Every structure is written in C-alpha cells, then in structure tokens.
Amino acid sequence: SGLNISRRAATEILTLSFWVNCVLPAKMGDVYRGWLLKHNGATSFGNAVGTVIAERLVDLATVALLGAASTFVAFGGKLPPTALALTAIALGVAAATTLLLLVARGFAATLVYALPLPDAIKSGFTNAATSLRAGSGGRVIRTALPLSIAIWIGESIRLAAVAAALGLFVVNPAAGQIGIASALFVALVSAVLTVVPFTPAGIGIVEAGMVGILVALFGFTPESAIALALLDRLVGVGSLVVGGGALFAVSPYRRGVGSLR
Numbered sequence: 001s002g003l004n005i006s007r008r009a010a011t012e013i014l015t016l017s018f019w020v021n022c023v024l025p026a027k028m029g030d031v032y033r034g035w036l037l038k039h040n041g042a043t044s045f046g047n048a049v050g051t052v053i054a055e056r057l058v059d060l061a062t063v064a065l066l067g068a069a070s071t072f073v074a075f076g077g078k079l080p081p082t083a084l085a086l087t088a089i090a091l092g093v094a095a096a097t098t099l100l101l102l103v104a105r106g107f108a109a110t111l112v113y114a115l116p117l118p119d120a121i122k123s124g125f126t127n128a129a130t131s132l133r134a135g136s137g138g139r140v141i142r143t144a145l146p147l148s149i150a151i152w153i154g155e156s157i158r159l160a161a162v163a164a165a166l167g168l169f170v171v172n173p174a175a176g177q178i179g180i181a182s183a184l185f186v187a188l189v190s191a192v193l194t195v196v197p198f199t200p201a202g203i204g205i206v207e208a209g210m211v212g213i214l215v216a217l218f219g220f221t222p223e224s225a226i227a228l229a230l231l232d233r234l235v236g237v238g239s240l241v242v243g244g245g246a247l248f249a250v251s252p253y254r255r256g257v258g259s260l261r
Helices: 007-023 028-039 045-074 081-105 107-114 119-135 138-165 180-193 205-218 222-250
Strands: none
Touching: 007 028, 007 222, 028 045, 045 081, 045 138, 045 180, 081 180, 081 205, 138 180, 138 222, 180 205, 205 222
16 A cells, blocks of 8 residues: 655754755665655655655656746747757656656566565565556646645745746746746756765756756856756755754654654
8 A cells, every 4th residue: 555644744844955965966765755655654664755756756747848948938839959859858748757656556566476486576666656657646636736746846935935036927928038938947957856876965067057947048148047956056055954943853754753654
C-alpha cells in the first residue's frame, strides 16, 4: 500500500529535503527525504523511495507541460527557433516521464523480481514499486496536480514580483521586459535546470540559464538579465536556506522521532 502521511508532516519533510538540496549537491535532499520517511514511520526505505520517485515524476511532468503551454502564450504562438526547441524538449520530457512512470509501476518491478538478485534487493524494489503505484494512482494525481500547479505558479509570481521591483515587469511586455506568461516560462525553465545535480540548488547553472533565456528570447540587456536572475535566486534560495535551516534545527524528523500522521 502507499505511504499514509498527513499534510503537515509532508510539508515539513519536503521543506527539510528542499533545504538539503540547497546546501548539498547531487540532489541529496531527495535521498534525505526518503531517509526521513523511513526513520519516522515508513515501513521500509524502498516504500519511502517509491513515494519520492512518484512525487518527482508527477512534478517533472507538470513542469514540462506548464512550460510548453506558457511558451505558446508568451510568444503568441509564433515561436522563435530557440523557444520551439525548448517546447519540443518540454513535451518530450513530459512524454518520457509519463512513460517512465507507467513502466516503473508495473513492468520494472516484475522484471526485477524475475532476476537472480538477493531477496533484500528484490524486496526493496518491490516495496518501491508498490509505493510508486499507490503514489501515482488517479486519485492521488488528481489531488497532487492542483497543488503542484499552484506551487509553480507561485514561483512565477515571485519572479514577476522581483522583476516588478526592478521595473522590468509589465502586463504587455516589450523587449527587455517580462509579462505574466513569460515569467511563468522563465520560472519553469529555471526549475528544470535545478535538476542538474552538479551544484546545490543548481547554483551557477540556473542563473546562467536564466540570463541566457532573458537575453536571447526576451531582449534583455545582459546587465538587467543578470540583476533579475541574481535577485530572484537570492530571494528564492536564500529564504529557503534561512527558513529551512531554522526548521532543521528544531525539527523532530531529523532525529527520527516525528510522526507521519
């Protein structure tokens, strides 16, 4: 069966894992999330990992589809070659993620179970597949999808607010400005770039990507693009580092004494 966890516990554990992703490279926060779930009541590490994988796959598919849609809106359907390529990549990621989710839900677990592997490994994969199947069912996705969309819209609102503070946001943007759809597009591309595991929170990679997109697609000067990228990341990552660090200091989950209910 799937992992039974309250919204409060899920929020705190997610925040802790996001904080770890901000201070350590290689997406260690995702591994830490599985550890937190296991040591605070999950039946097995495989069960916890399956839950994390399901959340990540659904989230990535949501980001990809929102990114593709926002590209069409931002450019009024007249996509320049770079935007067209990014849209194709986004749709490809969404399709690949959906396929991976379907395969992992059934065929992969059956294949692993048939291989001559130690029982401990088979058990871990079986638990992960069971949790993945439960965590990606129709009812769960219908519940999680609106929340995921709301989160990414919130990310774009933050970027728009930062741009507005710099005088770079207008509803009907000209070159060197961003509007509602373009803010969503840039925020989602930035989110995808954080997947690159080389640095904590994609530091350096995300900023470079944001600057490149703002200059190449939206006519920003390098100076204004750098200012927007750095300030947005300072607000987004900085607030998570400070807030997540404070939560880490007092959270019972890091000591393995928290409740998932």
